[in-house]
Amino acid sequence: xxxxxxxxxxxxxxxxxxxxxxxxxxxxxxxxxxxxxxxxxxxxxxxxxxxxxxxxxxxxxxxxxxxxxxxxxxxxxxxxxxxxxxxxxxxxxxxxxxxxxxxxxxxxxxxxxxxxxxxxxxxxxxxxxxxxxxxxxxxxxxxxxxxxxxxxxxxxxxxxxxxxxxxxxxxxxxxxxxxxxxxxxxxxxxxxxxxxxxxxxxxxxxxxxxxxxxxxxxxxxxxxxxxxxxxxxxxxxxxxxxxxxxxxxxxxxxxxxxxxxxxxxxxxxxxxxxxxxxxxxxxxxxxxxxxxxxxxxxxxxxxxxxxxxxxxxxxxxxxxxxxxxxxxxxxxxxxxxxxxxxxxxxxxxxxxxxxxxxxxxxxxxxxxxxxxxxxxxxxxxxxxxxxxxxxxxxxxxxxxxxxxxxxxxxxxxxxxxxxxxxxxxxxxxxxxxxxxxxxxxxxx
Amino acid sequence: xxxxxxxxxxxxxxxxxxxxxxxxxxxxxxxxxxxxxxxxxxxxxxxxxxxxxxxxxxxxxxxxxxxxxxxxxxxxxxxxxxxxxxxxxxxxxxxxxxxxxxxxxxxxxxxxxxxxxxxxxxxxxxxxxxxxxxxxxxxxxxxxxxxxxxxxxxxxxxxxxxxxxxxxxxxxxxxxxxxxxxxxxxxxxxxxxxxxxxxxxxxxxxxxxxxxxxxxxxxxxxxxxxxxxxxxxxxxxxxxxxxxxxxxxxxxxxxxxxxxxxxxxxxxxxxxxxxxxxxxxxxxxxxxxxxxxxxxxxxxxxxxxxxxxx
Numbered sequence: 185x186x187x188x189x190x191x192x193x194x195x196x197x198x199x200x201x202x203x204x205x206x207x208x209x210x211x212x213x214x215x216x217x218x219x220x221x222x223x224x225x226x227x228x229x230x231x232x233x234x235x236x237x238x239x240x241x242x243x244x245x246x247x248x249x250x251x252x253x254x255x256x257x258x259x260x261x262x263x264x265x266x267x268x269x270x271x272x273x274x275x276x277x278x279x280x281x282x283x284x285x286x287x288x289x290x291x292x293x294x295x296x297x298x299x300x301x302x303x304x305x306x307x308x309x310x311x312x313x314x315x316x317x318x319x320x321x322x323x324x325x326x327x328x329x330x331x332x333x334x335x336x337x338x339x340x341x342x343x344x345x346x347x348x349x350x351x352x353x354x355x356x357x358x359x360x361x362x363x364x365x366x367x368x369x370x371x372x373x374x375x376x377x378x379x380x381x382x383x384x385x386x387x388x389x390x391x392x393x394x395x396x397x398x399x400x401x402x403x404x405x406x407x408x409x410x411x412x413x414x415x416x417x418x419x420x421x422x423x424x425x426x427x428x429x430x431x432x433x434x435x436x437x438x439x440x441x442x443x444x445x446x447x448x449x450x451x452x453x454x455x456x457x458x459x460x461x462x463x464x465x466x467x468x469x470x471x472x473x474x475x476x477x478x479x480x481x482x483x484x485x486x487x488x489x490x491x492x493x494x495x496x497x498x499x500x501x502x503x504x505x506x507x508x509x510x511x512x513x514x515x516x517x518x519x520x521x522x523x524x525x526x527x528x529x530x531x532x533x534x535x536x537x538x539x540x541x542x543x544x545x546x547x548x549x550x551x552x553x554x555x556x557x558x559x560x561x562x563x564x565x566x567x568x569x570x571x572x573x574x575x576x577x578x579x580x581x582x583x584x585x586x587x588x589x590x591x592x593x594x595x596x597x598x599x600x601x602x603x604x605x606x607x608x609x610x611x612x613x614x615x616x617x618x619x620x621x622x623x624x625x626x627x628x
Numbered sequence: 629x630x631x632x633x634x635x636x637x638x639x640x641x642x643x644x645x646x647x648x649x650x651x652x653x654x655x656x657x658x659x660x661x662x663x664x665x666x667x668x669x670x671x672x673x674x675x676x677x678x679x680x681x682x683x684x685x686x687x688x689x690x691x692x693x694x695x696x697x698x699x700x701x702x703x704x705x706x707x708x709x710x711x712x713x714x715x716x717x718x719x720x721x722x723x724x725x726x727x728x729x730x731x732x733x734x735x736x737x738x739x740x741x742x743x744x745x746x747x748x749x750x751x752x753x754x755x756x757x758x759x760x761x762x763x764x765x766x767x768x769x770x771x772x773x774x775x776x777x778x779x780x781x782x783x784x785x786x787x788x789x790x791x792x793x794x795x796x797x798x799x800x801x802x803x804x805x806x807x808x809x810x811x812x813x814x815x816x817x818x819x820x821x822x823x824x825x826x827x828x829x830x831x832x833x834x835x836x837x838x839x840x841x842x843x844x845x846x847x848x849x850x851x852x853x854x855x856x857x858x859x860x861x862x863x864x865x866x867x868x869x870x871x872x873x874x875x876x877x878x879x880x881x882x883x884x885x886x887x888x889x890x891x892x893x894x895x896x897x898x899x900x901x902x903x904x905x906x907x908x909x910x911x912x913x914x915x916x917x918x919x920x921x922x923x924x925x926x927x928x929x930x931x932x933x934x935x936x937x938x
Contacts, residue, residue, distance in 0.1 A: 397826070397831070401802070402743070404742050404762075404763070473742070519720055519747070521741045
């Protein structure tokens with residue numbers, strides 16, 4: 185058992201004793217250097233020391249990585265850790281554990297906690313707690329407005345000094361046009377991105393699923409695609425007007441992809457993400473009335489799903505994030521209308537990406553991994569997300585053909601709200617190295 | 629004529645075959661004869677316990693099911709609570725587990741949440757009959773409507789049915805559309821677009837906005853109850869305007885096709901979607917629907933409780 189204490193420097197004394205690690209024979213995918221080839225990687229002193237066709241080093245612990253794909257530690261721009269606020273659903277500790285099992289070495293946690301991440305005290309708490317847990321990097325996203333109330337801006341400067349990587353009122357759109365204009369303008373002082381959750385509440389109302397043929401048949405109240413697209417259009421106009429950096433969370437509709445494609449062509453400083461459930465499922469899955477499919481924005485039509493894949497392929501969609509949203513079982517077991525929105529996703533993202541994008545030959549590993557490493561790193565201005573000599577040794581090893589069956593026992597997140605339970609998936613993370621130490625090894 | 633391997637539950641009409649629908653309707657026709665006897669009771673379900681579980685206010689549907697169960701000699705327990713149990717801190721799953729522990733044979737459930745009946749059916753060994761789940765389905769209402777149409781018109785071939793009203797929020801409309809399409813009738817709806825859900829045309833349903841232009845083309849005109857609270861939701865401006873545009877007034881009914889009939893799932897808002905003298909008039913099948921409802925529900929309970937005809 186590792187000795188634990190609340191001070192960050194303790195973990196570094198522990199890491200000082202690390203032996204070097206030699207990862208042998210892997211197919212290394214590094215989008216930053218456009219590398220996709222068999223390489224050996226030598227890791228020494230928390231950093232990557234050598235990347236060569238063949239490395240011999242007798243003093244190192246050798247990891248045989250033949251048949252594995254080695255990628256930079258994945259970066260998730262969007263997850264909910266429920267900490268502080270709902271330790272029965274997730275904590276920084278359980279969320280970090282889930283993250284590394286999914287190959288993530290850095291995760292951004294959204295500020296819709298209780299209390300909201302709108303002051304440096306909460307930011308300090310998250311960093312301290314993440315250091316105590318000592319697994320992946322946890323980067324807080326601060327709220328745009330105090331209490332996420334959509335009225336007064338938070339202290340961007342103080343929050344950034346404390347370590348937030350961006351600002352978002354995720355869960356809600358900043359509905360007031362003037363407040364959002366000011367948020368974008370004020371962000372230019374720091375050139376930091378504003379993460380918008382685009383959904384017009386008055387149009388979406390309390391829609392439970394995508395508005396379309398399936399919602400009409402099931403009699404479940406629909407949330408129309410236009411509710412997302414209206415805000416995307418508004419925000420693009422405001423981003424162009426203010427010159428600020430804008431990042432759209434969880435894009436789910438064809439119209440939104442088209443608007444963003446055009447905005448990028450026009451030179452607006454806009455980036456966006458989607459989530460695996462928007463390119464893996466279509467709204468037909470709601471026929472089961474399984475509340476684990478109830479997410480916000482909703483799982484859209486097959487046309488939208490195809491448009492999302494198209495957007496990923498042509499680069500309109502920069503990042504794949506999880507929107508990991510843990511909810512306790514009792515709340516998800518309520519009737520469809522009363523159950524909360526969200527599904528967990530940290531531990532299944534690699535599988536869904538493998539099955540839908542790679543195995544169906546829609547995208548290459550290089551292009552997919554870019555959307556889970558360098559692109560999100562760029563969005564939040566961190567230097568990780570690459571495998572290069574001298575870089576911090578954060579890597580994930582993926583068994584691309586590995587079959588596994590999702591089960592409550594295997595899920596490390598404290599919440600188990602995924603519709604993938606009991607489903608057989610392909611592609612699984614086998615091992616994760618963070619700052620030169622093996623932090624995760626698949627056990628089953 | 630004993631029923632063939634029914635599904636455990638009756639959750640909706642959408643997934644029923646022509647044969648399955650006809651089986652309910654044929655048996656219901658037989659039970660209508662039973663109901664005409666001096667002592668209208670058969671012993672088919674003696675010893676079976678049926679629970680009617682209504683989480684939404686309803687009088688006629690619950691009474692109709694209770695009478696149907698009693699006519700089959702089943703023991704009936706009625707429970708109704710206008711609010712969802714969730715407000716008491718008990719989930720529908722808890723409710724299901726409690727019902728399971730009390731060993732009832734069948735549950736008739738009404739709930740405001742779409743999918744509630746399916747959910748209960750998946751968690752109970754007892755058979756479940758959906759008596760309305762939110763805006764999703766109300767299968768026994770549709771079956772009794774189909775029964776009424778079949779008895780009156782003989783067949784669904786070339787039968788033109790127009791449904792008027794708030795289709796978006798109507799489980800009755802949905803179930804009727806599924807059933808009528810399956811049986812080969814032509815279905816159309818007429819309402820302001822604010823009452824019409826998207827993609828109606830891809831379900832094979834014709835959509836009209838102007839009632840006066842199409843009223844003479846249909847054999848059956850089914851008016852739905854207008855929920856007055858939709859006015860606050862901005863879906864229609866006023867009851868007066870609704871009546872002017874879509875109400876079955878005496879003048880409008882005069883322009884209907886000869887021999888065409890009027891139906892309404894009840895309860896009616898007299899003077900809103902239908903005028904009192906129209907509801908009680910010679911074209912009205914409304915009380916016929918109510919009468920057939922008991923026989924139809926007997927058929928449903930009989931089939932799902934595994935009744936045998938001696």
